[in-house]
Amino acid sequence: MEALEAKIDEDFNANPILELPFCMAFNLMCEITALHLVETGTPDSAFLTPFMFIFEKDNFDFTPMSTIECRNRLLEIEHRDFDILFQCATLNQVFPLLHAGVYKFERTDNESSSIFYASEEIAKFEIRDEVLTHLSLPFYKNSQGNDSGAKLEFHKATKRRLFRSEPLQVLKGKTLIKRLYELNANSFSEAFIVPDSFYCEIGFSSPKGFRDTRRAFLAICEAYLLATQSVYSYLEVNQLIGSAAEKDLYHDLAMVVAKKSELRSLVNELTKSNGQDFEKFTEFFFSDADNRESISKRFLPPFWNLQEQIYFSPGATTTLLSSRNLVISIMNNKSLRRKYNFDKKISREFEPILLNRAKEHFESNGYNVFLGKDIGSTEIDLLAYCERTSVVLLVQAKATLYPEGARMVKNLERRIN
Numbered sequence: 001m002e003a004l005e006a007k008i009d010e011d012f013n014a015n016p017i018l019e020l021p022f023c024m025a026f027n028l029m030c031e032i033t034a035l036h037l038v039e040t041g042t043p044d045s046a047f048l049t050p051f052m053f054i055f056e057k058d059n060f061d062f063t064p065m066s067t068i069e070c071r072n073r074l075l076e077i078e079h080r081d082f083d084i085l086f087q088c089a090t091l092n093q094v095f096p097l098l099h100a101g102v103y104k105f106e107r108t109d110n111e112s113s114s115i116f117y118a119s120e121e122i123a124k125f126e127i128r129d130e131v132l133t134h135l136s137l138p139f140y141k142n143s144q145g146n147d148s149g150a151k152l153e154f155h156k157a158t159k160r161r162l163f164r165s166e167p168l169q170v171l172k173g174k175t176l177i178k179r180l181y182e183l184n185a186n187s188f189s190e191a192f193i194v195p196d197s198f199y200c201e202i203g204f205s206s207p208k209g210f211r212d213t214r215r216a217f218l219a220i221c222e223a224y225l226l227a228t229q230s231v232y233s234y235l236e237v238n239q240l241i242g243s244a245a246e247k248d249l250y251h252d253l254a255m256v257v258a259k260k261s262e263l264r265s266l267v268n269e270l271t272k273s274n275g276q277d278f279e280k281f282t283e284f285f286f287s288d289a290d291n292r293e294s295i296s297k298r299f300l301p302p303f304w305n306l307q308e309q310i311y312f313s314p315g316a317t318t319t320l321l322s323s324r325n326l327v328i329s330i331m332n333n334k335s336l337r338r339k340y341n342f343d344k345k346i347s348r349e350f351e352p353i354l355l356n357r358a359k360e361h362f363e364s365n366g367y368n369v370f371l372g373k374d375i376g377s378t379e380i381d382l383l384a385y386c387e388r389t390s391v392v393l394l395v396q397a398k399a400t401l402y403p404e405g406a407r408m409v410k411n412l413e414r415r416i417n
Helices: 002-013 022-040 045-055 067-072 079-099 120-136 149-163 174-181 194-200 209-238 243-247 260-271 276-285 323-331 334-341 342-364 406-416
Strands: 103-107 113-117 256-259 303-306 309-312 366-373 379-384 391-395
Touching: 002 079, 002 149, 002 391, 022 209, 022 303, 022 334, 045 079, 045 309, 067 113, 113 303, 149 174, 149 209, 174 209, 174 260, 194 342, 256 260, 260 276, 260 309, 276 303, 276 323, 276 342, 323 334, 334 342, 342 366, 342 379, 342 391
Parallel strands: none
Antiparallel strands: 103 113, 256 309, 303 309, 366 379, 379 391
16 A cells, blocks of 8 residues: 555656646636536535645646636646546545555555455444534525525526626626625524634624625625526527537636625625624635645635635535634644634633533433533543433543544544543
């Protein structure tokens, strides 16, 4: 396996795509994401994960490029190069699990190998873990089922512009974006893991300030997704699916390039904010050429700031703006971790919420529960005792975030042991 791992690293680092400008690689990701959305109607967050390893590399030239420039240079990207790069990045996710004993590697012959679960017990655990992970991941239900006059007018205006070969200018459609912002008030569902006081301590005006800012960005992204649907409908009606005109009509919809000042103005208008929450939001969800350290341990940045031009994929962004990712952006970034005194905040605010929820659970099932119980020189976070069965449970709180996948489970296991 060591030889294979070295070969994967070698092929990954030598891949020609890593020598291309960042904007071209990002545009390719955005176009594939948009195509998947058009075909299935849902974003594929699993597809985005390998790009964290790709965009973390130092090789990229981060000179800003327009969407037209990126599209005109798409022919420079060989499909085979992209397939190899994507496979290598995907295998980078697998190797830590091999080292942790979750998977097992076997060489079957000189040209092929097999990777499989190390045991049936681990396979069952991994399946349960995947189910729990997906149940606890944030869910964004867009408002497209709620029809409105603003949407109908937007679709009509989009088709008129297509007939006249005019730019769509989605950000100018403020009536629709405002309506989407209103409709999406309760569309983002996620596990409750962040206490309200935390948002204020890291600089947001309030918990509502964070959620309203997120809702504004989601409304903007949804407007682009509606425009994409309008374009697809236009292509179907005019029998242009698969034609040379198809890609041209998706221009500026897959990868959006917008002025930061324009986004700031629109978000502040939607949230009726003075800008404090927008600027704070950018600290955690925006990245640039100099702020890519350890993104493979965090999450794919939804927005990229290149010389005050913001690049983003509307289809990908809706899966990346959870409060969980907000916490991870601090936890796995050394400078932000120090700046916000993260470790003390976890002990002071996060763990009591976790323990109190556990206390409620055990008490509802007939246990007597004690928090912060001293036994000798050791403090037990939670002690649960069942009189009927004489069962005692000792619980030590270690997970500040629900684990996502077997790799994080293994990391937590090492911390506890």
